[in-house]
Amino acid sequence: MADQAKPKKQLHLAAFMRPVSLHSGAWRYPGAYPDANFNLSHLKSFIQKLEAAKFDAFFMADHLAVLNMPVEALKRSHTVTSFEPFTLLSALSQVTTHIGLAATASTTYDEPYHVARRFASLDHLSGGRAAWNIVTTGNPETALNFSLDEHVEHAERYKRAREFYDVVTGLWDSFADDAFMRDQETGVFFDPGRLHTLNHKGENFKVKGPLNIARPVQGWPVIVQAGQSEPGKQLAAETAEAVFCAPRDLESAKALYADIKGRVEAAGRKREHLKLLPAVFIVVGDTVEDAKEKRLKVDSLVHHETAIASLSVALGQDASKFDPDSPLPDLDILDTNASKTGRAGVIKLAKEEWLTVRQLAGRYGGYSGLSFVGTPETIADEMATWLEEEAADGFTVVSPFLPEGLDAITDKLVPELQRRGLFRKEYKGTTLREHLGLPRPKNRFFE
Structure with a gap:
């Protein structure tokens, strides 16, 4: 069997x-x-x-x-x-x-x-x-x-x-x-x-x-x-x-x-x-939390100016004006020329993982594609x-x-x-x- x-x-x-x-x-x-x-x-x-x-x-x-x-x-x-x-x-x-x-x-x-x-x-x-x-x-x-x-x-x-x-x-x-x-x-x-x-x-x-x-x-x-x-x-x-x-x-x-x-x-x-x-x-860790910490660590090593520029592109608006150490503000009602699907994905990720603007920028400046972390x-x-x-x-x-x-x-x-x-x-x-x-x-x- x-x-x-x-x-x-x-x-x-x-x-x-x-x-x-x-x-x-x-x-x-x-x-x-x-x-x-x-x-x-x-x-x-x-x-x-x-x-x-x-x-x-x-x-x-x-x-x-x-x-x-x-x-x-x-x-x-x-x-x-x-x-x-x-x-x-x-x-x-x-x-x-x-x-x-x-x-x-x-x-x-x-x-x-x-x-x-x-x-x-x-x-x-x-x-x-x-x-x-x-x-x-x-x-x-x-x-x-x-x-x-x-x-x-x-x-x-x-x-x-x-x-x-x-x-x-x-x-x-x-x-x-x-x-x-x-x-x-x-x-x-x-x-x-x-x-x-x-x-x-x-x-x-x-x-x-x-x-x-x-x-x-x-x-x-x-x-x-x-x-x-x-x-x-x-x-x-x-x-x-x-x-x-x-x-x-x-x-x-x-x-x-x-x-x-x-x-x-x-x-x-x-x-x-x-x-x-x-x-x-x-990213493999001994625990899921350990793996997530490694991911946050490598994301944090992306220079902030580079990272925030990548996040701005993904959002379709200047992200440098946001407090980097606070959560992403509510952006759902804003209208931009960015990809609506891509922008929705950024907002969804920020909410699901409770990421600060700095952490979110590190993700988009580092590697924003499909990830298995655990x-x-x-x-x-x-x-x-x-x-x-x-x-x-x-x-x-x-x-x-x-x-x-x-x-x-x-x-x-x-x-x-x-x-x-x-x-x-x-x-x-x-x-x-x-x-x-x-x-x-x-x-x-x-x-």
Whole structure:
């Protein structure tokens, strides 16, 4: 009977690791490594902890420009510098054996041949653990680093991304899996009949091919997508195998899950061949109150001027005029141009958690997305609910501060999930596709 009570599904867990924490106060937390984004020794220790905890993947976001924020805020941000993802993940592939290695690469400010070659290389170097996070790049400042005066328009970026995907995956299929004979006696290295020249000619790209690297170990590296706009969701439905998304609560997550999974089926694919992995900020404590105190502590480390500016944006009015050490005034009757849903969420949070204006500002200046704050048991309860109610297939975990916050996740939360049968105790394969339960794509040009 005990076995029958176990959930049929298990969670998938990826770790968001660039920056090592999305919280802008994380680098100032007592005991945190302030140089963690740019310290290879620290990053090696982080990925090895995550692999020991059997995480599916280590996910590197990327920016091709310094974030476009006022310099007074930028100078306090730990996201200013970081390693280039391919370089770092190639190094980390040599000190790990199982955990997936997911990197962001832009379809707007790169070329398909470059991206295809890099990811194929990473997949071979890692023994089949690479994943490509397809982004169209949202920061308009990026254009100025690539000889353009203006950012490419949103709809055009997604049209380019769709064709970009077709070219990259076509290049990955340049060689049949059995093309390389390497026959030393006859001197024949590969069979020319098992080589396909792409000759792609489209609206955005003209690429002859073939790719000058063997087909990736996984056939194709795992395809990941992160956009939640209408074009983003459609691109995900047609191409992605994992989606990093940012719903704010259970109900919106369920709606997004149903929407994208429905689009997947409409595109002629199986629902289970795409995994939704919402980003969640996790703070683990010995008690719920202990976890909440840690959250308040890291929020308090966001500089007040930066934090109050973020709160003002969320409220649609100047929050600097409020007493910082008093509760948020009653703002329900005020009319502003801010998002009504977003503004209502700010007011609701302030009332539910009895936050002062200073504490509320720290939340919005630090990390205001989905959060699970509690004990291993209470967080496991929340994760189980999201899995059972089809709000998620797993999570993209954001650590609050490192190393302590990450250690609490790997050493306390993961064992609780394993005890409940919600998460693996051992890897069942060696490739990322095997971890995620995804099929190996067939070569479109060869049997």
